[in-house]
Amino acid sequence: MGERQGRAFTFNGNFPAPLIKLKEGKEAIIKVINETNESTSIHWHGIRLPNKMDGVPGVVFPGIPPKSSFTYRFPVVQSGTYWYRSHTGLQEQLGHYGPLVIDPKYPEPFEYDRDYVIQLSDWTFEDPYKVLMHLKKWDGYYNYQKRTIQDLFNDIKTKGLEYTIKERLMWARMRMNPRDIADVTASTYIYLINGMTKEENPTFIFKPGEKIRLRFINSSATTYFDIRIPGLKMKVIQADGQNVQPVEVDEFRIAVAETYDVIVQPMENKAYTIFAETMDRSGYTRGTLAPKIGMEAPVPPRRPPSTRGMIAMGMHHKMQHHMNPMKYLCNCKPMQIPNSFGPDAAMVMKNPICRLNDPGVGFENVKHKVLTYADLKSIKPFEIRNPERQIDIHLTGNMERYIWKMYSYDGKDWSSEFHQLIKTKYKERVRLVFINHTMMDHPIHLHGMWMYLQNGNGEYSPRKHTINIKPAEKVCVEIDNDALGNWAFHCHILYHMHTGMFRVLQVC
Amino acid sequence: MLKKIIIISLSIIGLSIAENNEKYKFYPVKKMKPLYYGQFLFDRLEYNDKNNFDYEITSWYGGDYRRIWIELEGEHSFKNEEGNIERLDLLYGKLISPFWDIRGGIGYTSSYGNVSKDRTMAVIGLKGLAPYYFEIDTNFRLTSKGEIYGDFEAEYDLLLTQRLILQPRLDTKFSFSKIEEIGIGSGINNVKLSFRLRYEFKREFAPYIGFSYTKLLGVTKNSAEQAGKDTSYFNSLIGLRMWF
Numbered sequence: 001m002g003e004r005q006g007r008a009f010t011f012n013g014n015f016p017a018p019l020i021k022l023k024e025g026k027e028a029i030i031k032v033i034n035e036t037n038e039s040t041s042i043h044w045h046g047i048r049l050p051n052k053m054d055g056v057p058g059v060v061f062p063g064i065p066p067k068s069s070f071t072y073r074f075p076v077v078q079s080g081t082y083w084y085r086s087h088t089g090l091q092e093q094l095g096h097y098g099p100l101v102i103d104p105k106y107p108e109p110f111e112y113d114r115d116y117v118i119q120l121s122d123w124t125f126e127d128p129y130k131v132l133m134h135l136k137k138w139d140g141y142y143n144y145q146k147r148t149i150q151d152l153f154n155d156i157k158t159k160g161l162e163y164t165i166k167e168r169l170m171w172a173r174m175r176m177n178p179r180d181i182a183d184v185t186a187s188t189y190i191y192l193i194n195g196m197t198k199e200e201n202p203t204f205i206f207k208p209g210e211k212i213r214l215r216f217i218n219s220s221a222t223t224y225f226d227i228r229i230p231g232l233k234m235k236v237i238q239a240d241g242q243n244v245q246p247v248e249v250d251e252f253r254i255a256v257a258e259t260y261d262v263i264v265q266p267m268e269n270k271a272y273t274i275f276a277e278t279m280d281r282s283g284y285t286r287g288t289l290a291p292k293i294g295m296e297a298p299v300p301p302r303r304p305p306s307t308r309g310m311i312a313m314g315m316h317h318k319m320q321h322h323m324n325p326m327k328y329l330c331n332c333k334p335m336q337i338p339n340s341f342g343p344d345a346a347m348v349m350k351n352p353i354c355r356l357n358d359p360g361v362g363f364e365n366v367k368h369k370v371l372t373y374a375d376l377k378s379i380k381p382f383e384i385r386n387p388e389r390q391i392d393i394h395l396t397g398n399m400e401r402y403i404w405k406m407y408s409y410d411g412k413d414w415s416s417e418f419h420q421l422i423k424t425k426y427k428e429r430v431r432l433v434f435i436n437h438t439m440m441d442h443p444i445h446l447h448g449m450w451m452y453l454q455n456g457n458g459e460y461s462p463r464k465h466t467i468n469i470k471p472a473e474k475v476c477v478e479i480d481n482d483a484l485g486n487w488a489f490h491c492h493i494l495y496h497m498h499t500g501m502f503r504v505l506q507v508c
Numbered sequence: 509m510l511k512k513i514i515i516i517s518l519s520i521i522g523l524s525i526a527e528n529n530e531k532y533k534f535y536p537v538k539k540m541k542p543l544y545y546g547q548f549l550f551d552r553l554e555y556n557d558k559n560n561f562d563y564e565i566t567s568w569y570g571g572d573y574r575r576i577w578i579e580l581e582g583e584h585s586f587k588n589e590e591g592n593i594e595r596l597d598l599l600y601g602k603l604i605s606p607f608w609d610i611r612g613g614i615g616y617t618s619s620y621g622n623v624s625k626d627r628t629m630a631v632i633g634l635k636g637l638a639p640y641y642f643e644i645d646t647n648f649r650l651t652s653k654g655e656i657y658g659d660f661e662a663e664y665d666l667l668l669t670q671r672l673i674l675q676p677r678l679d680t681k682f683s684f685s686k687i688e689e690i691g692i693g694s695g696i697n698n699v700k701l702s703f704r705l706r707y708e709f710k711r712e713f714a715p716y717i718g719f720s721y722t723k724l725l726g727v728t729k730n731s732a733e734q735a736g737k738d739t740s741y742f743n744s745l746i747g748l749r750m751w752f
Binding site for chain 1: 534572604606711
């Protein structure tokens, strides 16, 4: 890792794991031989496959014990950019992930001359279990961007005394920290592109005028990246492996476990920096697009630390009048919001709002175009019908104890227990309403099936395997329940998943 | 006849259930293993200009909701080899709301040196984070002799920079009765206000400097006056805060 040496989980000696290429319409047969001394597994992220091939220990199979093997075998029914990873313990933080690209059976609705995979990830030399213990014992252990007395004086100068005091008191009363953006930050992390540090500067070659397809995969354990290529417009053509109507953007945020494919067309004979800044702005990584190896472009400076506005506490009525016109994005309502979730939740959002047209924290003062979920329109229409069932998913958290939960409510029963299945019927259309009662963004991933994001685009709703839910937000998705079995359903921030934000959706 | 019909229909239902189970034979989902962990926090290990050594150690072990706590707080004077253990508590705590633990158990207090006195007691209290980010620890104590007293501690962290932190702290002891033997008067006994400026080289390792101001009140003040001791005093101090 740069100059230092660490212990990683490798595949055939590679870090990250090698690129696996499959072809739509064929059958995949992958034999995994576990030569380590601990149990492991591979989960094929975003892939539709028979339940027992999904690779989640304790949910669909017992895992792959040490010194044994397991053969994954499934028909390949989709195409696009995906990835694979361990679903055992915290192995993912140790490098147990790799890119997966599936070539389509039929030609794609866009053209390109070159094709590169850009897999982003975060690496720490600490033992991942030690990282978890730090988070459990000391709130904000890795956060060296908290607001200090200096920020107080600056805020008084720029925002006025009254507003500053009111705002500080509001956060202090709630015992929340507006700079709590990422649990684990650059104070321990090194950020990587394809396993390489920003000093190693992975370089991707092009000839001026060529169209280059960049397949961005965020395989981080906890890090969200904001990606831009200064001087180039990016045309987003796929999200989570699915074709979308092209959108031209200057920057996009990639939540943990999402994938985005973009096409860029550099016309000049010069280098461009692929700049991936973390959402909390504590660190970055970069690569270079260049006509020749060795060429480099300037690296843009990092922006000041992101700070959550009052909207993250559900205080949108007073502060965010201009958000109202976008209400049409979501007409779904949670069935019930309790007054308290007990010690599991430090906050309960009584009025969650839709803000799929909001690019998120840190983009408040950005002038250029940033991708939002409202921009994603599928190419293929999806069949609109009334859902037969609604299930509310409440995301709750307690930062002091680092407790994270996913409460489900089906109109009758409340539960947050991992082993209490969320039961649905085969072929039934289910509406899931996510309500985020925490101050953190949560990338929610459903295994085995697509979630159709209700973003106001009707039958052109995009389908995704991972959906980011912003603080105090409600997001509505529909699923078709077209795959039988137990499907893991969890927050993709590794430490949130491991400490309780993990449920199982059963289709039977 | 009826019997036969019932038996047949029951067996058909049974068979169809069995068949259904066969059709939807999913891997049984197991419970997640709970995490257990613990911490030793040396909140104060400090030496002051009166040649006293003060300490406060908080340790716990358990899960997210239930924990066993051992807390030790006291002072030792190197000048005349005496001191007191203000509290040695063994407590069981339960998280009752996102920021508060209710704790109960047994406690012990003693002073040693020229005269040795001690008490064991039942303890019940609250520890947690109050609105506006005040760390609170307050306990009521019922001694084996039937006396009741209590203590209250509040701390606040003020970030001067990311690593330089100023911590004001308030300590007080109050009693519903006079407990002469262990030097506690009725009412509010004392108020101790202190400031510690620490530098976090690591989160786990932070040396500090500071000062404290103690004011004795009520009966405690009177008895100190009679003994010819100061009733209010400043101390400067140097110390270390660490945890693992």
